[in-house]
Amino acid sequence: MTGRWVEAEFEAIFREHYGRIVRVIRRVLQRDSEAEEVCAEVFLRLYRTGPSVAADGLVGAWLYRTATRASIDALRANRRRGAESEGEGALENEDPSEGPLTLLLRQERIAEVRDVLAKLKVDKGQLLLLHHSGLTYQEIAQAMQVNVHSVGTKLARAEAEFSALYERHRRRQRKTQQLQTAKEGQ
Amino acid sequence: MKHADTGTLRAYLDGQLDPAKHAAIEHLKSCAVCEGELKTLRDYAARVRDGLDRLPELASADNSAMAWAAFQNKREDWMEEHQSQWSLGRRLSLAGAALATIAVVLVLTVAPVRAWAESLLGIFRVERFTVLEIDPSALKGNALQNNQFLNQTISRVLSDEVTVTQKPQEPQVVADAATASKAAGFQVQLLPGETPSSMLVRTGGGVQLKLNRDRIQSILDEAGRSDLQVPASVDGATVGVRVPAGVLAFYGNCGDLAARAAGHVPTSGAKLKQAPDATCISLTELPSPVVSAPQEIDPAQIAQVALQFLGMSANDAASFTQTVDWTSTLVLPVVRGKSTYEQVHVNGNDAALVRPVNGAESARFSLMWVDNGIIFNLNGTGDDTTAINLASQLQ
Numbered sequence: 001m002t003g004r005w006v007e008a009e010f011e012a013i014f015r016e017h018y019g020r021i022v023r024v025i026r027r028v029l030q031r032d033s034e035a036e037e038v039c040a041e042v043f044l045r046l047y048r049t050g051p052s053v054a055a056d057g058l059v060g061a062w063l064y065r066t067a068t069r070a071s072i073d074a075l076r077a078n079r080r081r082g083a084e085s086e087g088e089g090a091l092e093n094e095d096p097s098e099g100p101l102t103l104l105l106r107q108e109r110i111a112e113v114r115d116v117l118a119k120l121k122v123d124k125g126q127l128l129l130l131h132h133s134g135l136t137y138q139e140i141a142q143a144m145q146v147n148v149h150s151v152g153t154k155l156a157r158a159e160a161e162f163s164a165l166y167e168r169h170r171r172r173q174r175k176t177q178q179l180q181t182a183k184e185g186q
Numbered sequence: 187m188k189h190a191d192t193g194t195l196r197a198y199l200d201g202q203l204d205p206a207k208h209a210a211i212e213h214l215k216s217c218a219v220c221e222g223e224l225k226t227l228r229d230y231a232a233r234v235r236d237g238l239d240r241l242p243e244l245a246s247a248d249n250s251a252m253a254w255a256a257f258q259n260k261r262e263d264w265m266e267e268h269q270s271q272w273s274l275g276r277r278l279s280l281a282g283a284a285l286a287t288i289a290v291v292l293v294l295t296v297a298p299v300r301a302w303a304e305s306l307l308g309i310f311r312v313e314r315f316t317v318l319e320i321d322p323s324a325l326k327g328n329a330l331q332n333n334q335f336l337n338q339t340i341s342r343v344l345s346d347e348v349t350v351t352q353k354p355q356e357p358q359v360v361a362d363a364a365t366a367s368k369a370a371g372f373q374v375q376l377l378p379g380e381t382p383s384s385m386l387v388r389t390g391g392g393v394q395l396k397l398n399r400d401r402i403q404s405i406l407d408e409a410g411r412s413d414l415q416v417p418a419s420v421d422g423a424t425v426g427v428r429v430p431a432g433v434l435a436f437y438g439n440c441g442d443l444a445a446r447a448a449g450h451v452p453t454s455g456a457k458l459k460q461a462p463d464a465t466c467i468s469l470t471e472l473p474s475p476v477v478s479a480p481q482e483i484d485p486a487q488i489a490q491v492a493l494q495f496l497g498m499s500a501n502d503a504a505s506f507t508q509t510v511d512w513t514s515t516l517v518l519p520v521v522r523g524k525s526t527y528e529q530v531h532v533n534g535n536d537a538a539l540v541r542p543v544n545g546a547e548s549a550r551f552s553l554m555w556v557d558n559g560i561i562f563n564l565n566g567t568g569d570d571t572t573a574i575n576l577a578s579q580l581q
Contacts, residue, residue, distance in 0.1 A: 014257065018250045027241035035244060040257045044264060106240070113237040132238040137202040149204065153193030159230040166237055 005051050013059055014043055021067045024133050028071035028117060030078070038074050042067045061142035064135065068126040068143075072117065079118045112173065116165045124158035131155055189213070190220050196227055352428065354391035357448050359384065360433075370431040372473050372560065375580040382435040384444035392428040397421065414494050417487045423480045432472030438465030464549070467566040467576070474559050486510075518554070530570065532577040533557060539570060553577055 021042065026035035045066060046053060053062045117125050123144065130140045140155075141148035190198070190210045197203040198211065214220050360366045362385075367374045369387040376382065399421035436444045441460030486507045493503035520527050520540060527540040530553075537555035541548050551573045553564045564577050 011254065014254055015250045018253050022253070023244050026244040027238065032245055036253065036256070040253070040260045043257055044261055047261060048264075109240050110242065113240055116237065128234055128238065132235065137197060137200070150193065152195070152197035152200075152202070153191070156192045156196040156227055156230070159196075159227070159234045162237065163230045163233045166233060 005047060009051070009054070010047060013046075013054060017060060017063050018043070020133070021063050024064070024129055025067050025071040027132075028068075028075050028114070028129065030114075034074065035071070038070050039067065042070055045070075058142055061139065064130055064133070064139075064143040065126065065145070068129045069122060071129075072122050072125045075114060076118050079115070108173070112166070112169050116162055116169060119165055120158070120161060124154075124161060127151075127154055127158045128162060189217060189223075192223070192227070195220065195224050196231075199224065199227060199231060349394045349396075350392070351394050351426070352390060352392035354429075355389040357386045357388045357434075359448060360387050361385070366433045366435075370433050370471075372430075372471075374433050374435075374471060375562075376435060377437060377467070377469070377576065378579055378581055380437050382437055383440060384436045384448075386434045386444070386448055388432050388434065388447075390429050390431040392426065394424055394426045397423045397425060411495060414491050416491060417484065419484065420488065426478040427475060428478075429475040430473040432470060435469045437467040437469075439463045440466040440468060443468065464567040467564070469565075469580075470561075470563040472561045472563075474556070474561060528570075530574055532562075532574060537574075537577070539573060 018039065022035055022039040025039050025042075026032060029035045029038065042063060046059070046063065049062075053059050117128075120128075127140065127144060130143055135143065137151040138148055140151050144151075144154075146154065190213060194203065194207055194210050195214075197207075198214065203211065214224070358369060360369060363374050363376050366385055366387055397420045399416050399418060402416045402420065434444075434447055436447075440462040443462050443466065489510070490500075490503045490507050493506060494500060498506065518538060518540075523543060525540050525542055527538050530537050530539050532553070532555045535555045535557050537553055540552045540554070542550060549567050551564075551566060551568065551570070553562075553573045555562050555577070562577070562580070564573065566573065566576065568576075
């Protein structure tokens with residue numbers, strides 16, 4: 001560990017960034033509780049790393065990088081365990097006005113997106129999440145520790161790959177549904 | 187002119203193009219090839235946005251205060267684990283034995299304080315204990331708040347002063363009271379008519395520490411309490427602590443608590459995968475730890491320093507010290523505002539009934555008493571009468 005945190009400073013950082021960071025993580029993970037747990041882990045890692053991270057004013061970038069990585073890792077681990085495949089939607093926020101069929105469809109789409117995120121290379125997934133969270137190219141470059149001039153290219157590649165996987169996924173899904181309908185029709 | 191590269195086009199879409207690449211924008215306006223690629227990129231970007239937009243946000247509103255409190259707990263767990271050499275506190279701690287429940291309840295919230303409280307206050311043989319209410323505001327602004335730093339100092343100062351004389355072994359799962367009694371070396375008492383869902387024997391342990399006044403003083407100094415002076419008599423003294431084997435019994439549905447106690451589940455992470463429910467009762471029995479120290483050491487004098495370290499004024503510490511027989515009393519610090527406690531009786535022995543203040547948790551009790559040299563700690567859910575009745579039935 002390098003140096004020590006001043007408790008008040010650490011708390012200020014925690015309070016300033018927690019909301020943003022937990023929201024990014026929650027998009028990736030299915031349960032609020034798991035997102036909060038992973039987020040706490042991220043801050044614990046920051047604590048253990050020491051205040052040198054904050055010294056150059058890049059603590060936000062560090063948190064975003066670590067959080068997106070940790071959440072994708074957790075998503076992949078869940079997928080490996082098959083933890084999320086069952087009852088995927090049961091834990092998603094439910095809108096009472098939503099009919100059961102709409103809800104089911106929405107949950108399927110969510111699962112698809114997460115599947116794609118889990119399949120992408122981690123740094124590509126991170127990049128997409130950071131961009132989607134509204135970070136500027138400069139901020140993304142700091143978070144991912146890459147040259148700011150390469151962000152556009154990397155982003156374009158990640159988006160192309162995401163699109164391809166997503167489309168493939170959707171096609172397969174549609175096929176399965178058609179087969180299902182045909183079977184039921186017989 | 188050369189066509190714009192993909193990165194430039196993508197940045198252009200986001201309005202993030204480097205102004206130095208202005209010429210590229212001019213080119214775009216009149217280039218069908220670039221226009222085509224731009225459209226493809228726009229489609230990809232839209233698909234990604236459409237996908238990620240579907241992912242739900244956090245349901246709860248911003249609750250950074252709660253998150254901060256939860257984080258602090260997690261951090262404390264982590265610290266406790268990394269305070270490896272100085273695990274005397276944990277060994278000695280009945281709290282350690284009764285695990286998570288009591289950790290919530292017994293409120294020895296500040297890890298280094300715990301090391302102090304239990305190594306320095308829990309002296310000699312425990313025949314009784316007393317509850318010391320700590321005012322958390324007295325700790326505010328005190329360097330005690332900076333746990334990590336103090337922990338490091340304490341472990342650094344103590345690590346080369348501590349010799350493990352008896353290394354604790356892995357806890358051992360036992361089938362019944364007779365086996366438990368045999369393994370632990372004392373007559374184990376259980377709830378009549380109930381079969382424990384799990385029972386463990388934790389082996390004993392022992393350490394010796396050679397006290398070095400200057401080094402202990404340096405802990406106080408680093409904690410910003412140079413005003414407190416460690417008595418000269420401690421210098422060079424060797425203090426031995428022996429914690430006998432103890433027994434832990436779980437009843438009802440205790441989730442992963444028993445597995446965690448047995449060391450099968452890592453203690454890291456604040457949450458248990460399977461949380462205990464209201465039927466869970468845990469019972470710890472531990473014969474009094476024994477502390478041996480040279481005659482010259484006056485425990486009351488050390489206690490006074492430790493109490494001030496915990497935030498008591500010098501006067502209060504002096505008068506509290508007088509009310510306690512330090513050779514036979516274990517002092518349980520309870521932080522005001524986090525736990526409530528009341529003095530009750532179990533089979534004629536003084537007992538402390540501690541509950542978390544926190545609404546949802548407040549149905550949980552932790553009852554602690556000393557009977558015939560054995561320290562008992564019973565944790566469960568229910569009202570005061572339930573707690574005392576259960577405790578009185580042990581046989």
